[in-house]
Amino acid sequence: MVKSINALTYYQTTANSSVSCESLKGEVSADVCIIGAGYTGLSAALELATAGYKVVVLEAEYVGYGASGRNGGQVCTGFSNGQQKIENQLGKTNALKCFTLAEEAKTLLKQRLEKHNINCDLIWGYLHCIPKTHQFDELKAWRDEFEELGVAGLTLLSKDELEQKLGTKIYHGALRESEAGHLHPMNYCLGLARAAIASGAVIYERSRVTDVDTGHAPSARTEQGIVRAKFMVIAGNAYLDRTVKDLYGRVMPVASYIIATEPMGEERAKSLIRDNEAVANTKFIVDYYRRSPDHRMLFGGRASYSGLEPQNLGDYMRPRMTDVFPQLQDVKIDYAWGGHIAITSNRIPDCGRLSPAVYYAHGYSGQGVALSGLYGKLMAEAIRGMAERFDLLAGIKHLPFPGGIARTPILVAAMMYYRIRDALS
Numbered sequence: 188m189v190k191s192i193n194a195l196t197y198y199q200t201t202a203n204s205s206v207s208c209e210s211l212k213g214e215v216s217a218d219v220c221i222i223g224a225g226y227t228g229l230s231a232a233l234e235l236a237t238a239g240y241k242v243v244v245l246e247a248e249y250v251g252y253g254a255s256g257r258n259g260g261q262v263c264t265g266f267s268n269g270q271q272k273i274e275n276q277l278g279k280t281n282a283l284k285c286f287t288l289a290e291e292a293k294t295l296l297k298q299r300l301e302k303h304n305i306n307c308d309l310i311w312g313y314l315h316c317i318p319k320t321h322q323f324d325e326l327k328a329w330r331d332e333f334e335e336l337g338v339a340g341l342t343l344l345s346k347d348e349l350e351q352k353l354g355t356k357i358y359h360g361a362l363r364e365s366e367a368g369h370l371h372p373m374n375y376c377l378g379l380a381r382a383a384i385a386s387g388a389v390i391y392e393r394s395r396v397t398d399v400d401t402g403h404a405p406s407a408r409t410e411q412g413i414v415r416a417k418f419m420v421i422a423g424n425a426y427l428d429r430t431v432k433d434l435y436g437r438v439m440p441v442a443s444y445i446i447a448t449e450p451m452g453e454e455r456a457k458s459l460i461r462d463n464e465a466v467a468n469t470k471f472i473v474d475y476y477r478r479s480p481d482h483r484m485l486f487g488g489r490a491s492y493s494g495l496e497p498q499n500l501g502d503y504m505r506p507r508m509t510d511v512f513p514q515l516q517d518v519k520i521d522y523a524w525g526g527h528i529a530i531t532s533n534r535i536p537d538c539g540r541l542s543p544a545v546y547y548a549h550g551y552s553g554q555g556v557a558l559s560g561l562y563g564k565l566m567a568e569a570i571r572g573m574a575e576r577f578d579l580l581a582g583i584k585h586l587p588f589p590g591g592i593a594r595t596p597i598l599v600a601a602m603m604y605y606r607i608r609d610a611l612s
C-alpha cells in the first residue's frame with residue numbers, strides 16, 4: 188500500500204544519473220546564494236555560473252526533491268490561465284511580449300538539452316481533450332487565440348479522429364499541439380544540476396535554510412552554516428513554506444498525485460496513446476497522462492488543498508485512470524506518489540524583488556516544467572544588470588492568499604466550487 192506523497196517515484200528508479208553533494212558546514216561567501224535546487228534555482232545557477240558568478244545553491248533535501256523531480260513531465264505552451272488576465276493588466280502589446288517569453292521557455296529547454304547533453308526522453312506532441320461536445324467551440328477559440336499569438340502546428344481533432352489516436356471514448360475532440368510535449372522530469376532536473384556544477388556552481392544538499400536576511404546584504408542560515416552573498420535568488424516554490432514570511436501568502440501549495448502502472452508492453456501501451464503524445468483534459472481539476480519509454484501509463488491528477496493525504500494513493504488514483512481507460516482494470520500499479528504545486532491567486536507565475544539584492548520566482552500553477560527554466564534565466568539576467576524582461580513579468584500583480592486559520596478552509600471551499608463546476612460543465 189503506497190501511503191505517502193513522498194513515496195519512491197518512478198522517476199527516481201529510472202534516473203539516468205545522480206548528483207551527490209555535501210551539506211553546508213560553516214560560513215561561505217558567494218556572489219549569489221540560491222535557495223532551492225529545482226528547475227528555477229538550477230536554471231538561475233547555470234546562467235550565473237556560466238557568466239562567471241560565484242554561485243552557491245542551498246537545497247533542503249536533494250536535487251529534484253520538490254516538484255521538479257516528481258511532476259507530470261508535460262511541457263506546456265503559454266501560462267496556466269491563458270492570456271486574457273495578463274492582457275487585462277499589461278495591455279495587448281506587453282501581454283504579447285509575455286507570451287513570446289513563454290514560447291522562449293520551450294526553446295530554452297530544447298537548447299539546454301542539446302547543449303548540455305541532457306537525456307530526458309523529450310517527445311513533442313500534446314492533446315488537449317474535451318469531455319463535453321459543446322466545448323468544441325472553446326477548442327476552436329483556443330486554437331484561434333494561439334494562432335494569433337504565433338503558435339504553429341495546431342490541429343483540431345474530431346471525436347472520431349481522436350479515437351484513432353487514443354484508446355478511450357470519453358472525449359469529444361481535442362486540440363493537438365505539435366510544439367508541446369513531455370519529458371522525464373527528474374532526468375531533466377539532474378541534467379540541469381550537472382550542467383550548473385560543470386559551470387562552477389556549488390550545490391549543498393540536505394541544507395535547509397531556516398533563517399534568511401532578505402535585505403541589501405542577504406544571507407541564508409542552515410542548521411550548520413551560513414551563506415553571505417551579494418545577491419539572493421529564492422526558488423523554494425511550494426516547498427518554501429514559512430521560511431520567507433513575505434512570500435508565504437503569495438502562493439498556495441496544492442497536492443497533485445501520479446501513478447505509474449506496471450510495464451504493459453509496446454502494443455498495449457500504443458493502444459492507449461498511439462502516437463506517444465502528452466494528454467490532458469480541459470477540466471479545472473485536470474487529468475494529465477502519458478506513456479513512459481518502458482510502456483507504462485503515467486497518470487496524474489486530482490488536487491488537494493486541504494493538506495490531508497489520501498490513505499492509499501494508488502487506490503485513490505486508480506478510478507481516475509480507469510474512468511478514462513476502463514481496459515486498465517487489471518493492470519498493476521507499481522508506483523504512486525505526489526507533490527506540491529504552487530499556485531497563485533490568478534494562476535500566473537509570480538516574480539519580483541524583496542530588496543534590490545533579493546529575487547524570487549514561483550507559482551507556475553501547474554505549468555512550470557518549461558516556464559521555471561525561463562524565470563530562472565530572467566532572474567539571472569536581472570542580476571547581471573539586464574532587468575527589462577524580468578521587470579515585464581514582475582509587473583503582473585497578484586492578490587495574496589488569506590493567511591492564518593482562514594487559509595485552508597477558504598481554499599478547500601474554492602476547490603469544491605471548481606469540482607462542482609467541472610461536473611456541471
Ligand SMILES: Cc1cc2nc3c(=O)[nH]c(=O)nc-3n(C[C@H](O)[C@H](O)[C@H](O)COP(=O)(O)OP(=O)(O)OC[C@H]3O[C@@H](n4cnc5c(N)ncnc54)[C@H](O)[C@@H]3O)c2cc1C
Nearest residue numbers: 223225226227247253254255259261396423526554555556
Ligand atoms: C505532482 C506534480 C505534477 C506536475 N505536473 C506538471 C506538468 O506536467 N507540467 C508542468 O509544466 N508542471 C507541472 N508541475 C509543476 C512543476 O513541476 C513546477 O512548476 C516546477 O517544477 C517548479 O520548479 P521550482 O524549481 O520552482 O520548484 P521545486 O521543483 O518545487 O523546487 C523547490 C526546491 O526548493 C527546496 N526548498 C524549499 N524550501 C527550502 C529551504 N528552506 N531551504 C532549502 N531548500 C528549500 C525544495 O526542497 C525543492 O527542492 C507539477 C507539479 C507537481 C507537484
